[in-house]
Amino acid sequence: xxxxxxxxxxxxxxxxxxxxxxxxxxxxxxxxxxxxxxxxxxxxxxxxxxxxxxxxxxxxxxxxxxxxxxxxxxxxxxxxxxxxxxxxxxxxxxxxxxxxxxxxxxxxxxxxxxxxxxxxxxxxxxxxxxxxxxxxxxxxxxxxxxxxxxxxxxxxxxxxxxxxxxxxxxxxxxxxxxxxxxxxxxxxxxxxxxxxxxxxxxxxxxxxxxxxxxxxxxxxxxxxxxxxxxxxxxxxxxxxxxxxxxxxxxxxxxxxxxxxxxxxxxxxxxxxxxxxxxxxxxxxxxxxxxxxxxxxxxxxxxxxxxxxxxxxxxxxxxxxxxxxxxxxxxxxxxxxxxxxxxxxxxxxxxxxxxxxxxxxxxxxxxxxxxxxxxxxxxxxxxxxxxxxxxxxxxxxxxxx
Amino acid sequence: xxxxxxxxxxxxxxxxxxxxxxxxxxxxxxxxxxxxxxxxxxxxxxxxxxxxxxxxxxxxxxxxxxxxxxxxxxxxxxxxxxxxxxxxxxxxxxxxxxxxxxxxxxxxxxxxxxxxxxxxxxxxxxxxxxxxxxxxxxxxxxxxxxxxxxxxxxxxxxxxxxxxxxxxxxxxxxxxxxxxxxxxxxxxxxxxxxxxxxxxxxxxxxxxxxxxxxxxxxxxxxxxxxxxxxxxxxxxxxxxxxxxxxxxxxxxxxxxxxxxxxxxxxxxxxxxxxxxxxxxxxxxxxxxxxxxxxxxxxxxxxxxxxxxxxxxxxxxxxxxxxxxxxxxxxxxxxxxxxxxxxxxxxxxxxxxxxxxxxxxxxxxxxxxxxxxxxxxxxxxxxxxxxxxxxxxxxxxxxxxxxxxxxxxxxxxxxxxxxxxxxxxxxxxxxxxxxxxxxxxxxxxxxxxxxxxxxxxxxxxxxxxxxxxxxxxxxxxxxxx
Numbered sequence: 001x002x003x004x005x006x007x008x009x010x011x012x013x014x015x016x017x018x019x020x021x022x023x024x025x026x027x028x029x030x031x032x033x034x035x036x037x038x039x040x041x042x043x044x045x046x047x048x049x050x051x052x053x054x055x056x057x058x059x060x061x062x063x064x065x066x067x068x069x070x071x072x073x074x075x076x077x078x079x080x081x082x083x084x085x086x087x088x089x090x091x092x093x094x095x096x097x098x099x100x101x102x103x104x105x106x107x108x109x110x111x112x113x114x115x116x117x118x119x120x121x122x123x124x125x126x127x128x129x130x131x132x133x134x135x136x137x138x139x140x141x142x143x144x145x146x147x148x149x150x151x152x153x154x155x156x157x158x159x160x161x162x163x164x165x166x167x168x169x170x171x172x173x174x175x176x177x178x179x180x181x182x183x184x185x186x187x188x189x190x191x192x193x194x195x196x197x198x199x200x201x202x203x204x205x206x207x208x209x210x211x212x213x214x215x216x217x218x219x220x221x222x223x224x225x226x227x228x229x230x231x232x233x234x235x236x237x238x239x240x241x242x243x244x245x246x247x248x249x250x251x252x253x254x255x256x257x258x259x260x261x262x263x264x265x266x267x268x269x270x271x272x273x274x275x276x277x278x279x280x281x282x283x284x285x286x287x288x289x290x291x292x293x294x295x296x297x298x299x300x301x302x303x304x305x306x307x308x309x310x311x312x313x314x315x316x317x318x319x320x321x322x323x324x325x326x327x328x329x330x331x332x333x334x335x336x337x338x339x340x341x342x343x344x345x346x347x348x349x350x351x352x353x354x355x356x357x358x359x360x361x362x363x364x365x366x367x368x369x370x371x372x373x374x375x376x377x378x379x380x381x382x383x384x385x386x387x388x389x390x391x392x393x394x395x396x397x398x399x400x
Numbered sequence: 401x402x403x404x405x406x407x408x409x410x411x412x413x414x415x416x417x418x419x420x421x422x423x424x425x426x427x428x429x430x431x432x433x434x435x436x437x438x439x440x441x442x443x444x445x446x447x448x449x450x451x452x453x454x455x456x457x458x459x460x461x462x463x464x465x466x467x468x469x470x471x472x473x474x475x476x477x478x479x480x481x482x483x484x485x486x487x488x489x490x491x492x493x494x495x496x497x498x499x500x501x502x503x504x505x506x507x508x509x510x511x512x513x514x515x516x517x518x519x520x521x522x523x524x525x526x527x528x529x530x531x532x533x534x535x536x537x538x539x540x541x542x543x544x545x546x547x548x549x550x551x552x553x554x555x556x557x558x559x560x561x562x563x564x565x566x567x568x569x570x571x572x573x574x575x576x577x578x579x580x581x582x583x584x585x586x587x588x589x590x591x592x593x594x595x596x597x598x599x600x601x602x603x604x605x606x607x608x609x610x611x612x613x614x615x616x617x618x619x620x621x622x623x624x625x626x627x628x629x630x631x632x633x634x635x636x637x638x639x640x641x642x643x644x645x646x647x648x649x650x651x652x653x654x655x656x657x658x659x660x661x662x663x664x665x666x667x668x669x670x671x672x673x674x675x676x677x678x679x680x681x682x683x684x685x686x687x688x689x690x691x692x693x694x695x696x697x698x699x700x701x702x703x704x705x706x707x708x709x710x711x712x713x714x715x716x717x718x719x720x721x722x723x724x725x726x727x728x729x730x731x732x733x734x735x736x737x738x739x740x741x742x743x744x745x746x747x748x749x750x751x752x753x754x755x756x757x758x759x760x761x762x763x764x765x766x767x768x769x770x771x772x773x774x775x776x777x778x779x780x781x782x783x784x785x786x787x788x789x790x791x792x793x794x795x796x797x798x799x800x801x802x803x804x805x806x807x808x809x810x811x812x813x814x815x816x817x818x819x820x821x822x823x824x825x826x827x828x829x830x831x832x833x834x835x836x837x838x839x840x841x842x843x844x845x846x847x848x849x850x851x852x853x854x855x856x857x858x859x860x861x862x863x864x865x866x867x868x869x870x871x872x873x874x875x876x877x878x879x880x
Contacts, residue, residue, distance in 0.1 A: 023447040031446075041447060042440050135447040142677035171451045171679055245674060249481050252490030253444045257542070273483055296481075296672035305674060 002078055003090045003097075005030050007060035014101055015059040016051055016159065017094050021068050021106035022146070023135040024048065024061065031137045032064040032076040035254045035261045035280040045135025046170070047104050047146045047163040054162045059100045063090035066282045067139050067251065068108040069243065070351045072115055074344050075284045087339040089115035095151055096121070102150040102159040108139045109243060109351060110333070110358025112147045117333035117373040122156045122390065123149045125358075127380045128365030129174035130182040131160075132167035138250045140243040141172075143362040153371060153390035160383065181381035182367070189327040189378070189389040192222055195229035198331035198357060206332045206373065213374040214330065216393055224330070231318045232360050234311060239359035240352050241295050241308040248292030251285070283348060316364045319379075328378040328386055332357050333370045402603040403638070405631045407566060407596060408558035411573060412551050413583045414527065414591040415459045421526045421550040422450035422493065422679075429545035430589055434532070442548035444488030449678050452477070456550040457500065457682055459582040460524045461692045463552050464501025466576040467519050471689065475500045477524075477679040480671045485542055486529040496673040498681075499523035500552075506576065508568040517569050518557040527551050552583075558597065558608070563624035570594065570620055578764060579697045579725045587618050594623055600634035609634065610645035614652050614659060626652040629659060703728055711741035720749055724763030727752075733770015738777045747777050751794055759798065767801060776805040786862040789814040816863045820872065823856075823864055827876045830855045838877055849873070 005020045006027040023029045023041035030036045048058065065075040072089040074080040081088050091103045092115040105112040107125045116123030125147040136146060146163060150156040161183045166176040192214075199210055214224040256262040256276025263275030281289070295304045322329060334357060336343075343350060360377060361368035367383035369376050371390045378386050420427050423441035441448035457475070464471050478496040504519035527549040532541045554573065560566050574585040574592065585592040594617045599609035612630055617623045630650075637643045650659040698706075700722045707718035721727045727748055734744040752773070756766060776797070780790040784806075793814065797803045809815050817823070830852055831838055840848035856869055 029446075042445070043447070045447065134449055137446045138678075169451065170449045172449075172677070246677060249479055249491055249672070249674070252481055252483065253446070253488065255483060255485075255490060257485050258443070258488060259445075269485060293672060296674050297670050298672075301672075301674070309675075 002063060003081070003094050004060040005032075005063050005078065008058050011057045011059045014056050015099065016056045017059045017062050017091060017100040017103045018045070018048060019068070019091050019103065019105040019112075020061045020064045021108070021137045021139075022048060022061070022104055023137065024058065027058070027061050029061065029137065030077065032066045032068065032073065032078075033254075033280065033282070033285070034077040035251075035277075036137075037077065037261065039260055041135070043135060045104075045146070046132035046167050048135065050163050050165070051104070051159070056101075056162075059094070062094055062103065062105075064105075065111065066285045067137065067247065068106055068111055069139065069247070069288060070109075070111065070284055071339055071344065071354050072111055072118070075282050077282070080341075080344070082341060085341055086118075087341065087344060088119060091115055091149060092119035092121055095119075095149060102148055102155050104159070104163065105147050105149060106136045106139070106144055107147040107358075107362070108144040109239075110355050110362065111351075112149050113333045113358050113368065113370045113375060114354065116149050116370045117375070118337055118339065120373070121149050121151055121370075122153050123147060123333075123370040124156050124160050124383055124387065125361055125368045126160060126164065126383050127174075127182050127367045129172050130164045130179045130381070130383075132163075132165075132170040132173050134167055134169040138246075140239075140246045140362075141250070142242060142246060143239065143365065145365075153369075153387050156369075157384070157387040157391070160387070178381065182383050184384045185388045186382060186385035187327070189376075189382075189385050190222055191326045192217055192224045192328050192330055192376070193227040193322060193326040194224060194330045195232060196226055197229045197233040198360075201335065202332050203336045205337045206335065209337075209373045210330060210332060213372050217389075220393060222389070227322065227326075227329075229318070229322075229329070229331075231311075231314055233356075235315055235359035235363045236353070236356040238308045238311045238315065239355060239363045240291075241304055242312065242363070244288040244292035245295045245305055246292070247285075248289045248296070251281075251289065254280070256280075284351070287349065312363050315360070319360075319364055319366060319377075323379040328376045328382065328389075331360070331375050331377065333373065333375040337373055401639075403600050403631075403635050404603045405561050405627065405634075406558045406599050406601060406608060407560035407562075407627060409554075409556045409560065409566060409569065410595040410597070411554045411556075411570070412593040412595075413463075413554065413573075413577060413585055415456060415524075415550040415552060416581065416583050416591075417453060417455045417459060417550055419453055419455075420548040421453050421456050421524070422548055423448070425548070427549045429549070430591075432545055434541070434543035434545060436545060438544045438547075442488070443544050444490070444547075450477075450493060450676070452679060452682060453550065456524055457684070458692060459550070459580075460500040460522065460552055461684065461689070462580045462582050462696060463554070463577055464504065464522050465693060465696055466580045466582075467501070467504040467506055467522065467554065467573075469501035469504030469519055469522060471501055471684060472498050473684045473689070474498060474681050475524075475684065476681045477676045478673050479676045480673055482669060482671055484528070485540070486531050486544075486547070488529065488542075488544060488547060492526055492528065493676055493679065494525035494553075495523035497675065506569065506572050508565060508572050510562075510564045510568050512564075515559075515565065517559045517565075520555045520557050522552050522554050525551050525553060558599075563627040566596070566623055566627055567620050570623070575700055575723075579700060581697075581725065581764075584764065587620065590618065593618055596623060596626060596630075598627060598630050598634075600631055600638065609638075611647050612645075612659070613649045615649060617652060619654070622652060622654045625654065625657060626659060629657065633659070697725055697728075707741075711735070711745075713741055713745050717745050717749060721745065724766075726763050726766040730766060730768055730770040730773060733772075734774035734777060735770075737771050737774025738781070740777075740781070743777050743781055744774065747773060751791055755791075755794060755798055768797060769801065772797060772803075772805060779805055779809060783865055784816055785809050785814055786816060786864070786866075789862045813861060814863060816865055817860070820868065823860065823869060823872050824876065826856055826859045827869075827873050830859065831876060831880055838880060841877060849877070852877070 065073040131146045167173045261280035266272040476498045479491045481491045499521045501522040529544040529547040577583045596614045601609040707713045779785040837848040
């Protein structure tokens with residue numbers, strides 16, 4: 001896997017990078033899939049348009065895993081990216097190399113947050129509806145968000161501020177006054193809860209990061225105490241159902257008829273569909289399609305899909321209950337600080353488990369920030385407040 | 401044994417909105433070049449998000465209220481997944497869980513009397529595109545002009561029991577939807593399409609028979625023939641065992657007058673419906689609801705009663721005008737200005753209708769303002785403009801809706817002149833030119849006077865009271 005699927009040679013000035021789930025008028029968009037190699041969008045994503053208007057220039061498109069549902073990009077059509085035997089994501093490598101100030105990524109299944117956690121970067125997944133999804137390759141529309149990764153909280157907050165705002169072209173986009181709440185520093189984070197269930201079974205290094213982060217908070221006068229998260233630990237199960245169901249529907253449009261990959265050999269329309277999709281899609285994606293189709297079947301709809309929608313509501317209520325007492329919760333973003341090649345080789349479906357940590361924010365639409373390999377999840381529109389907290393914790397590290 | 405036919409109709413009606421249901425492409429592609437009205441959204445490209453066209457919901461509600469339905473105050477859109485090349489995103493956005501309107505009815509009248517046909521539901525959805533097969537090249541082309549054009553599907557309960565009732569039901573739907581101005585309902589244009597679900601059972605039985613489904617019927621005549629054919633086929637199968645009836649989808653061949661079982665699919669389709677997360681539930685508040693309620697037209701039969709009882713129109717005239725809401729609105733507008741139901745009706749039924757016919761326009765295409773028509777009628781009935789010139793002005797008003805009749809008449813010299821000296825001058829000129837007719841008239845040929853009269857009227861460009869001209873003409877001829 002390369003860092004970039006395509007590069008903008010004319011990039012100048014303040015540079016950002018977009019992952020290959022963000023549609024661009026001037027560069028192809030592949031979504032990490034053989035299906036979309038060479039696909040050229042007719043329009044730019046709204047988030048990108050806003051960055052252009054703010055004077056940023058696009059360095060290029062970063063490789064992603066196929067439809068961004070994997071751990072760190074290992075299912076990309078272009079192959080996996082590793083460093084010292086461990087998996088890394090293209091977008092994190094580009095940022096670490098200094099090629100760009102920040103990245104915008106589609107957070108479908110948490111990969112941008114995991115990328116930040118293992119590479120020591122800052123990531124934000126905003127409140128659902130404050131950043132337009134117009135111009136992003138749709139996968140799991142009810143939860144995915146355009147997020148930001150940067151080297152520091154200041155830059156992440158700046159870029160998030162640029163892309164946040166109401167957009168008439170996205171029917172789920174929130175009104176401007178709600179978006180303004182997400183941009184504002186808001187109410188200072190004073191009380192934080194660490195969720196017990198979410199830290200069980202993670203690597204020792206991860207537990208240490210969580211404890212270290214909590215200590216730092218306490219040093220800064222923030223209350224940090226352990227609580228039971230209850231049903232929050234079921235988020236991954238619920239998200240896997242919702243994500244795969246929406247995915248199977250959203251990727252149905254790639255059928256070899258209109259654009260994208262078409263099988264060389266077929267006889268009749270059914271074979272055109274089947275051969276094109278069989279040849280162009282990877283194993284993880286195919287599994288998600290099958291799983292999603294099964295969830296939505298007449299037989300399973302009420303048993304699985306509808307129940308998951310109701311579970312989503314229960315999880316949202318659980319968070320609301322916690323946020324009546326706390327300003328944010330802490331949980332890891334990953335189970336490990338290093339995804340070795342062995343881990344990926346021995347379990348092709350590891351992303352369905354690793355999203356245990358990222359799914360709570362995806363399922364509920366709540367904002368999450370990752371810093372120091374630790375994740376904060378806060379009430380709706382608290383991303384500004386959480387980023388302020390990060391800034392206050394380490395002013396010296398922020399870029400000017 | 402006596403049998404009864406049990407029929408339910410699923411009627412798809414294209415809504416007459418300007419733009420498509422989720423994007424701003426034109427919804428009117430009848431006669432357009434293939435793929436003229438297409439954007440990344442309605443051709444299923446990734447990254448475009450649906451934004452509901454509010455007019456579609458307006459029209460869906462109007463249709464629901466016209467058909468006596470309950471309106472779901474929170475109505476939602478769902479995705480229906482299936483693969484077909486004319487469906488670019490491989491899903492159709494429709495309403496599965498909370499359609500806009502439910503539990504309605506329409507009243508129909510047939511030779512057997514009045515009857516209510518219950519409506520199960522009306523849901524809003526997007527249309528698919530069209531496949532165009534090229535036999536010479538052995539290829540298939542896709543035209544996406546029609547994708548995402550808004551439709552409503554009106555699902556009846558199985559309350560229809562004959563071809564005659566099916567026809568009455570469809571005609572009634574057309575009238576009601578056209579009255580509410582939500583749809584053209586022209587089967588020949590494909591803006592109204594019908595699926596027929598039919599079964600036959602012994603009379604009085606409460607168990608439904610084996611159902612046959614005939615898809616995409618596109619003329620009422622074909623529907624009637626298909627119902628009769630299918631009823632006979634079912635009875636024959638039950639009575640004589642000519643075939644074993646199975647639940648199936650059948651294709652009606654209108655030329656051969658027969659239906660055929662369509663090739664059965666290897667597997668039953670599962671559409672995997674689920675709520676579309678990109679389309680927020682549409683909440684219809686009281687303000688919106690009452691705005692739509694207020695905009696609904698009076699029903700045709702209510703207008704008919706008013707026209708005959710209050711305005712004294714003949715049954716025939718009232719029936720002709722109430723066939724179309726456009727004619728009604730024009731009539732009522734003219735009436736407000738003229739105060740004369742008779743004059744207003746006459747103009748609608750003669751001049752307006754003949755102008756529509758001459759231009760091959762349907763009644764619904766009439767955009768003439770009733771008030772302006774009323775002004776024109778007043779000009780003619782007060783003797784300011786001759787009837788023939790009145791028609792000319794009407795024709796100009798069809799061409800240009802901004803024309804004010806009186807102003808136009810003045811600018812174009814169409815006002816009747818009270819200047820008798822001009823009339824006398826023209827009469828003298830005509831007599832001087834046509835001494836033969838003068839002589840003929842004097843020798844007793846009455847017809848010759850008509851010829852002179854016609855020439856004078858032409859030279860006066862019609863701007864003369866016929867009575868005045870006649871008097872001056874006779875006097876001048878006799879004096880000459």
